[in-house]
Amino acid sequence: MSVEEYGVVSITVAIGTLVSAAFGAPFVPLVVRSAAVDPGRKAQKDLSTVRAWMLWIAPTLTLAIGGAVWLTQLSIASVPPNVLTIEFIAVGVALHATYYVLPLFRGSERLRAFVLISSISIVTLLVTKLLFVIILRSGPTGWVISDLIAALIGLAASLLFRDLGSARPSLTGARSVFKFTGAVVLQSLMTWSTQNFSRPLMALLMPLSQVGVFAASINALAAATIVLFEFNKATVVEYSRSRSDRPSLKVHKASRVHRLLAFVAALAMIGLAPPFVAFALPPEYSSATAVLVALAFGLFALGLYDLPLNFLVYSEGKTGLAWVPSAIGALALVAGALLLAPSLGALGGGIAVAVSYATMAAGSWVTLLIAGARAPWRQLGISWRTLAALLAGLAPAAASVSLALPAAYQIVSLAWGVACGMAVGFADRKYYKKQDMR
Numbered sequence: 520m521s522v523e524e525y526g527v528v529s530i531t532v533a534i535g536t537l538v539s540a541a542f543g544a545p546f547v548p549l550v551v552r553s554a555a556v557d558p559g560r561k562a563q564k565d566l567s568t569v570r571a572w573m574l575w576i577a578p579t580l581t582l583a584i585g586g587a588v589w590l591t592q593l594s595i596a597s598v599p600p601n602v603l604t605i606e607f608i609a610v611g612v613a614l615h616a617t618y619y620v621l622p623l624f625r626g627s628e629r630l631r632a633f634v635l636i637s638s639i640s641i642v643t644l645l646v647t648k649l650l651f652v653i654i655l656r657s658g659p660t661g662w663v664i665s666d667l668i669a670a671l672i673g674l675a676a677s678l679l680f681r682d683l684g685s686a687r688p689s690l691t692g693a694r695s696v697f698k699f700t701g702a703v704v705l706q707s708l709m710t711w712s713t714q715n716f717s718r719p720l721m722a723l724l725m726p727l728s729q730v731g732v733f734a735a736s737i738n739a740l741a742a743a744t745i746v747l748f749e750f751n752k753a754t755v756v757e758y759s760r761s762r763s764d765r766p767s768l769k770v771h772k773a774s775r776v777h778r779l780l781a782f783v784a785a786l787a788m789i790g791l792a793p794p795f796v797a798f799a800l801p802p803e804y805s806s807a808t809a810v811l812v813a814l815a816f817g818l819f820a821l822g823l824y825d826l827p828l829n830f831l832v833y834s835e836g837k838t839g840l841a842w843v844p845s846a847i848g849a850l851a852l853v854a855g856a857l858l859l860a861p862s863l864g865a866l867g868g869g870i871a872v873a874v875s876y877a878t879m880a881a882g883s884w885v886t887l888l889i890a891g892a893r894a895p896w897r898q899l900g901i902s903w904r905t906l907a908a909l910l911a912g913l914a915p916a917a918a919s920v921s922l923a924l925p926a927a928y929q930i931v932s933l934a935w936g937v938a939c940g941m942a943v944g945f946a947d948r949k950y951y952k953k954q955d956m957r
Contacts, residue, residue, distance in 0.1 A: 527659045530598050531606050533715045535666070538584075538610045540711040542577040543618035545703035548755070548832045549696060550619060554626030555759035566623070568696045573619040581611030598659070605663040613670035616640065616677035624680075626756055632680050639676045644669040703832070705842035713848050713875055714741075720856050721868045728803065729864035735800055736810040736869060743788050743818055750780055751825045755833050763830035763892045766899065774826055775900035775947045779940065781822020782909045786936045788815040789916045793929070810869035812921040817873035819913065824880040826901065827887040830894050837890045844882030851878040900947060912939025 546569050553562040585607035587593070592600045616636060624633040647668045651661030717737060722730045754773040761767045766774075792811035796804060824844065831837055855871030863870070887894065896902065915932035918924075 524658045527598050527602065528662050530595070531602055531659060531663065534595065534598070534603070535606050535610045536715065537708075537711055538581060538607065539614070539618070540707040541704060542581070542611075543573070543614045544707045545700040546572070546618055546696070547622045548703060548838070549699050550622040551626040551755050552759045552833060552836060554623050555756045565696050565699075568693050570615075570619055572696075573615040577614050578611035581607045581614075585611075602659045602663050605660070605667055609663060609666035609670045612667065612674055616670075616673040620677040620680065625752070626759065628756065629680075636673065636676050636680075640669055640673040643672045699836070699838055702838045702841050706838075706845050709842055709845035709849050713845060713852055713879070716849070717852060717856070717868065717872055720853065721860055721865075724856055724860040725864050725868065729868075732804050732807045732810060732865040733868045735804055736807050736814055736865065737872070739788070739795065739811060740814045740818060740872075743784050744821060746784055747777075747781060747818070747822050747825070750777060751829070755829060758829040758833040761834055763834045763887070763894045766830075766834075766894065771899055772951065775950070777826060778822060778900060778905075778909070779944060779947065781819050782912065782940055782943070784822070785815040785819040785913055786916060786933070786940065788812075788818060789913065789920050789936075790929075790933045792920055793923075806865060808923070809921040810865050812917045813866065813869035813873050815917065816913065817869075817876035819909070820873070820877040820880040823901075823906075824876065824883050826899075827883040827894070830892055831883075831887050831890055835890070835892050837892065840886045840890050843886050844879045847882040848875045848879035851875045900943075900950070905943060905946075908939055908943055912936040 549565060550569055553566050585604040588600050589604040594600055595603060621633060647665035651657045651665045655661055718734055721733050757769045757773055761770045789812050792808045796808045800807060832841055852871055852875035855874045856868060859867030859871050913936060916936045919929045919932040
């Protein structure tokens, strides 16, 4: 795939994720909450309404949008109309399996069905990408055809299972569903803008050579966030079954593991930055090391951002203010980019993203308090002392790597970071033993 084709694919993927963020992702908390507890009549109606939306209404809307693009021959950011049309249809077809059936099975702990459908979708996507993109070299058209085939097979597999949305959809159920998800739509779109708007924003503020360095660093960050994202998805069921003021022991453990996993991911990103830049990128990307170090702090903050939101959305079901932290983060991204990117280039962009994620994390904690929810953060392993210890583990490693100090200094500083993480981990283990004895 040429550089131009890769650019078209990147924009197409961003447009597809935007549609998913608007039509699919906001419904996941409601589906998980409804399935995680014993589903009564109201939950049945909510699930049936979401099922009707994912299976019929939203795919019809995406089909209409794709048809309009085809008829008008509309091209968005150099993406051909046929590619856009197929991508819109593929996203619509994938909604039922991705944002209804899989969260439903995760919430009701039907793990075999969850693993089966996930595996079918992943294998189909990999095989079709290999066939159309690598073997047949069909470029962006082959990419979206692969998406459509994988979506169709995933939909067929999801329809084979009996789900919990057996009641008939009703107007009352629709009002309940959209009252819950309305604010989550804003939160989802703001999060999308924070994650995807940075590239075009930086392109307006720095030379193209620096945009390339920034884009490569952001792609590495996106790969690292998958670990945190998947872990958070695996734990939201326990948050749904717990209260923020009286979290269960499983939530205690999940919270402590989550913030420690965020630290490990950030430290690993710092330690792997030099070899990644040296061996995976061309020589002109050498400045990406410092950018990756800055983004590592953003990765750590992103892990902390999820914890209060889990209590707010999944434990308490209060979604009205869920959009506020990501909106503040988006504003911080724009302000940071305007201030830092013109003078510092890609490094300024990386710092702006890190500040944006840190602002989102702080905003999520404040939002939880404003919403009237309380959580025993010290028992959950979140205290100023713990956060200071983890940041003290990251800072020396970040300094030695970004300043390109001799390898011995970098190794010692990374070892210090590992020691700080282990100290926090041993404290967690001691806490678990004390709780088990009770």
